[in-house]
């Protein structure tokens with residue numbers, strides 16, 4: 387859907403929700419219900435949300451990494467301030483869905499559309515500390531960490547692919563980030579190849595190699611911990627087309643200008659799962675485009691000629707030009723999807739920043 391249509395659809399819904407007197411012009415309640423349902427459906431399309439998540443926010447916080455990312459990308463009103471920061475327009479954090487095996491991690495990537503272009507996938511795991519024991523040698527200070535892709539889950543012995551290896555100090559604690567782009571891209575193309583990750587650690591003690599001596603924080607029995615492993619996916623979903631401007635009505639004496647319009651996710655009934663922001667200022671364009679079109683009306687040459695034709699009544703069908711957004715900016719929204727994953731999305735052309743006669 388063209389962004390301007392998206393924009394009109396939002397405006398329509400807001401008018402319906404905010405100003406019930408307008409509805410009296412719609413003869414039947416049924417008709418209103420139909421319009422609201424259609425508006426909600428279009429709105430879901432605009433925000434690219436297939437299934438509406440549960441009404442209530444899960445009782446947990448989004449990963450700090452996602453909150454920090456949101457704050458880098460957008461201001462508190464959701465206005466995108468650094469559009470180039472994300473390579474694509476969608477970032478998802480998926481939580482580990484295996485609650486039993488300490489070294490095994492499984493992520494359900496079904497929310498990624500097959501038409502989405504995978505740009506980057508990061509496995510983020512929190513290495514837990516090992517109590518300090520005095521070490522004799524330099525090498526005993528180190529731990530080797532291997533990240534594998536499992537090629538089948540259930541069978542033994544497990545077939546696996548090494549994705550990444552690194553040496554870490556035994557005694558530090560903190561986040562480790564592994565590039566798993568290639569593997570996850572394959573999983574997205576064919577989800578039946580997703581058998582999860584295995585992380586092994588080996589450590590040279592005094593005399594022998596010890597395995598899996600060090601652990602990574604892990605969701606156990608559904609217990610939430612801010613240090614639990616998660617997978618971050620950066621994708622591009624270019625279904626958001628750039629705009630072609632549609633006219634809005636122009637029968638006011640006030641000249642064409644930007645007007646306040648706050649889109650409140652609470653009023654739309656989406657407050658339960660949108661984490662940030664609470665709503666955003668979309669603005670709208672309203673006002674007359676009468677001859678002569680002053681500088682501030684940012685008229686196109688075409689609009690200027692049209693307004694002259696209209697004023698001189700050179701052709702009776704020609705109306706005044708239309709007052710429409712001529713600059714739009716993007717917003718960013720972070721929400722829980724229906725699988726309780728945290729998603730950050732950039733939406734193009736959602737805020738009118740100036741109006742003009744076109």
Ligand SMILES: *[C@@H]1O[C@H](CO)[C@@H](O)[C@H](O)[C@H]1NC(C)=O
Nearest residue numbers: 483493494495496497724725
């Ligand atoms: C992944 O999530 C989807 C959507 O919630 C669900 O239908 C599917 O069964 C899940 N897959 C696995 C392997 O758990």
Ligand SMILES: *[C@@H]1O[C@H](CO)[C@@H](O)[C@H](O)[C@H]1NC(C)=O
Nearest residue numbers: 506507564565566567568569
């Ligand atoms: C991650 O891996 C992919 C594919 O293996 C590679 O193209 C990309 O450059 C890597 N990214 C980083 C940041 O190392």
Ligand SMILES: *[C@@H]1O[C@H](CO)[C@@H](O)[C@H](O)[C@H]1NC(C)=O
Nearest residue numbers: 537572575576577578579580
């Ligand atoms: C997906 O992967 C499975 C298992 O490797 C394979 O049997 C199947 O043919 C693949 N499907 C497609 C569409 O490539």
